[in-house]
Amino acid sequence: MPTAEIASQEPVSTNGKVDPSVVMDCNIENLYYGSFKAVRDTRIPVQKNAITAFIGPSGCGKSTVLRCMNRMNDLVRGFRLEGHVQFRGQDIYGPKIDPVAVRRFIGMVFQQPNPFATSVYNNVAFGLRLNNFKGNKAAKVEEALKSADLWDEVKDKLNESGLSLSGGQQQRLCIARAIATEPEVLLLDEPCSALDPVATRSIEELMKQLKARFAIAIVTHNLQQAQRVSDKTGFLYVDTSEGSRTGYLVEFGDSNQIFHDPKQKETQQYIKGEFS
Amino acid sequence: MPTETQISKPPSRTQAITDTAFRALCQGFTWLVAVIAVIIVLKIVLAALPAVRQYGLGFLSGQVWDPNKKLYSILPEIWGTLYSSVLALIFGTAFGVAAALFLAEGFTADAVFALLKIVNLQFHPFWGKLPVQVENLLSNLIELLAAIPSVVYGLWGLFVIIPLVRPACHWLHADLGWIPLFGTDLSGPGMLPAVIVLSIMILPTITAIGRGALLAVPTRLRMAAYGLGATRWEAIFAVTLPTASRGIFGGIVLAFGRALGETMALAMLVGNANVISVSLFSPANTLAALLANAFPEASPKDVGVLMYAATVLLVITLLVNVAGAYIVQFTASELEGEKV
Numbered sequence: 001m002p003t004a005e006i007a008s009q010e011p012v013s014t015n016g017k018v019d020p021s022v023v024m025d026c027n028i029e030n031l032y033y034g035s036f037k038a039v040r041d042t043r044i045p046v047q048k049n050a051i052t053a054f055i056g057p058s059g060c061g062k063s064t065v066l067r068c069m070n071r072m073n074d075l076v077r078g079f080r081l082e083g084h085v086q087f088r089g090q091d092i093y094g095p096k097i098d099p100v101a102v103r104r105f106i107g108m109v110f111q112q113p114n115p116f117a118t119s120v121y122n123n124v125a126f127g128l129r130l131n132n133f134k135g136n137k138a139a140k141v142e143e144a145l146k147s148a149d150l151w152d153e154v155k156d157k158l159n160e161s162g163l164s165l166s167g168g169q170q171q172r173l174c175i176a177r178a179i180a181t182e183p184e185v186l187l188l189d190e191p192c193s194a195l196d197p198v199a200t201r202s203i204e205e206l207m208k209q210l211k212a213r214f215a216i217a218i219v220t221h222n223l224q225q226a227q228r229v230s231d232k233t234g235f236l237y238v239d240t241s242e243g244s245r246t247g248y249l250v251e252f253g254d255s256n257q258i259f260h261d262p263k264q265k266e267t268q269q270y271i272k273g274e275f276s
Numbered sequence: 277m278p279t280e281t282q283i284s285k286p287p288s289r290t291q292a293i294t295d296t297a298f299r300a301l302c303q304g305f306t307w308l309v310a311v312i313a314v315i316i317v318l319k320i321v322l323a324a325l326p327a328v329r330q331y332g333l334g335f336l337s338g339q340v341w342d343p344n345k346k347l348y349s350i351l352p353e354i355w356g357t358l359y360s361s362v363l364a365l366i367f368g369t370a371f372g373v374a375a376a377l378f379l380a381e382g383f384t385a386d387a388v389f390a391l392l393k394i395v396n397l398q399f400h401p402f403w404g405k406l407p408v409q410v411e412n413l414l415s416n417l418i419e420l421l422a423a424i425p426s427v428v429y430g431l432w433g434l435f436v437i438i439p440l441v442r443p444a445c446h447w448l449h450a451d452l453g454w455i456p457l458f459g460t461d462l463s464g465p466g467m468l469p470a471v472i473v474l475s476i477m478i479l480p481t482i483t484a485i486g487r488g489a490l491l492a493v494p495t496r497l498r499m500a501a502y503g504l505g506a507t508r509w510e511a512i513f514a515v516t517l518p519t520a521s522r523g524i525f526g527g528i529v530l531a532f533g534r535a536l537g538e539t540m541a542l543a544m545l546v547g548n549a550n551v552i553s554v555s556l557f558s559p560a561n562t563l564a565a566l567l568a569n570a571f572p573e574a575s576p577k578d579v580g581v582l583m584y585a586a587t588v589l590l591v592i593t594l595l596v597n598v599a600g601a602y603i604v605q606f607t608a609s610e611l612e613g614e615k616v
């Protein structure tokens with residue numbers, strides 16, 4: 001059973017030595033879409049109780065790396081990965097692992113709010129139903145909505161369409177939907193880019209609360225946001241030297257260090273806003 | 277104010293006139309269609325009125341059609357119309373929606389891609405396009421079914437379908453004849469061949485409209501389902517199909533309307549017998565087939581009777597469409613949550 005294998009709890013080993021705080025170790029050697037090499041040489045450890053941010057110019061492969069972490073890229077015809085993603089002591093790209101099982105343990109929130117065309121309640125209960133959850137569904141839904149800071153706003157309209165909420169509420173609904181099944185890792189791909197500053201702030205606060213329970217990886221275009229919320233930051237850049245556009249990880253470290261004392265020239269220039 | 281050097285200008289007089297004319301033309305055609313529809317209905321109903329007065333509601337409940345004795349009633353035809361259409365709709369929907377799913381959800385393209393992968397041509401500049409092309413070709417072929425003339429379907433039913441199903445029908449009647457569905461034997465034209473051909477005739481409508489509705493479901497909804505760990509079938513049944521249900525159902529209603537009114541193929545295949553039977557192998561008749569067969573020999577007096585039958589067919593079609601619209605509305609609010 002692939003699911004059972006993923007469920008076995010073992011610390012992740014990094015270079016032979018065991019680092020118990022790393023929940024997921026994503027190590028991409030080469031990543032292809034068809035014959036196009038989109039990302040190379042990118043290694044990002046995602047830590048427990050921390051927010052790991054990826055920044056970098058548009059098209060450098062941030063979303064691609066994030067989607068690698070829950071095998072969403074497998075839905076792209078022609079996708080191919082050389083490398084490993086270690087999670088719970090397993091390579092999630094191992095031959096016996098079912099991508100669907102992986103996604104049940106690693107939640108994802110997308111750039112555009114994407115609630116289903118059904119009621120608020122059914123949206124949140126979706127994952128519970130998939131997992132055949134036998135306990136008290138209503139209580140779980142309430143808990144998830146409270147964790148996503150949405151309960152007070154929707155408790156009287158659980159039967160109304162999820163699409164009738166505002167953009168910021170919809171995005172929090174999507175977060176509630178993702179955390180209802182209590183995944184271990186939560187992946188967020190530019191979750192605030194469709195939102196106004198107030199809604200953005202409320203999602204940022206929410207992320208800080210949620211990191212007590214989940215390991216969080218977030219892609220963002222907004223450097224201030226990365227600085228405000230993240231503990232670790234990875235900077236990706238595009239290598240155009242081979243006549244192609246291949247993204248790679250330039251620098252990874254504590255957010256403080258990346259934003260105030262970047263080691264690499266590309267990072268320095270990007271942080272200073274010399275190119276975008 | 278505009279000067280000679282400025283590029284931006286207000287619309288010229290010709291542009292304004294063309295715009296107004298175009299809008300008037302579109303509006304005119306829209307009204308024309310509505311007016312034509314009303315005139316057709318009015319003409320038929322007016323022509324039917326004398327017969328309605330003469331035969332009254334007994335026309336709907338009797339089972340005799342005998343022009344020599346001037347006895348007319350159409351209950352068997354009403355039954356045959358509804359029975360054949362409902363059966364055709366069941367088969368047509370099952371196959372049509374399945375075909376739409378396979379074409380819209382990438383199953384076909386995936387299969388071709390997997391084949392190409394075996395010979396390692398999946399990223400080839402020419403062969404690499406094949407998965408999408410095969411998918412388009414298949415859906416065009418299915419839509420082509422809609423372009424085949426009705427009479428060709430009728431001939432095909434007579435010369436291919438009836439000989440093909442006859443042995444199976446004999447066997448079913450002989451061994452399972454106690455089941456009402458197989459209660460009589462197939463002696464040539466009858467309900468089953470008519471239903472088979474009718475299903476194929478309405479299938480392209482269901483598939484084309486269903487495929488369109490499925491393709492219109494935003495990818496991000498599918499991604500949301502996959503992101504939560506749904507399998508392909510779970511994503512399809514829990515998210516894609518419900519989201520597209522309104523469009524798919526619209527196609528089914530349209531197909532039902534087509535099945536109710538289908539004339540030529542049914543006139544050739546259904547057997548034209550004034551019989552009410554649940555048996556699939558019994559000959560039967562439908563309103564449209566009755567009209568097609570009876571009009572050529574109709575005396576002026578009979579025409580009024582046939583117009584009465586045509587009115588009944590119109591009313592049935594209208595009721596089906598209204599009921600369809602109502603069900604679409606109802607299921608949509610069930611599935612999508614209450615709208616505010």
Ligand SMILES: Nc1ncnc2c1ncn2[C@@H]1O[C@H](COP(=O)(O)OP(=O)(O)OP(=O)(O)O)[C@@H](O)[C@H]1O
Nearest residue numbers: 033038057058059060061062063064065076221245
């Ligand atoms: N499904 C796909 N099929 C083929 N190529 C893809 C696909 N998704 C992304 N790419 C390519 O991979 C590269 C990286 O894309 P990606 O979406 O990961 O960039 P990104 O860093 O997230 O950009 P942005 O900040 O604009 O969202 C791009 O060159 C893009 O064209």
Ligand SMILES: [Mg+2]
Nearest residue numbers: 062063064189
């Ligand atoms: Mg992106």
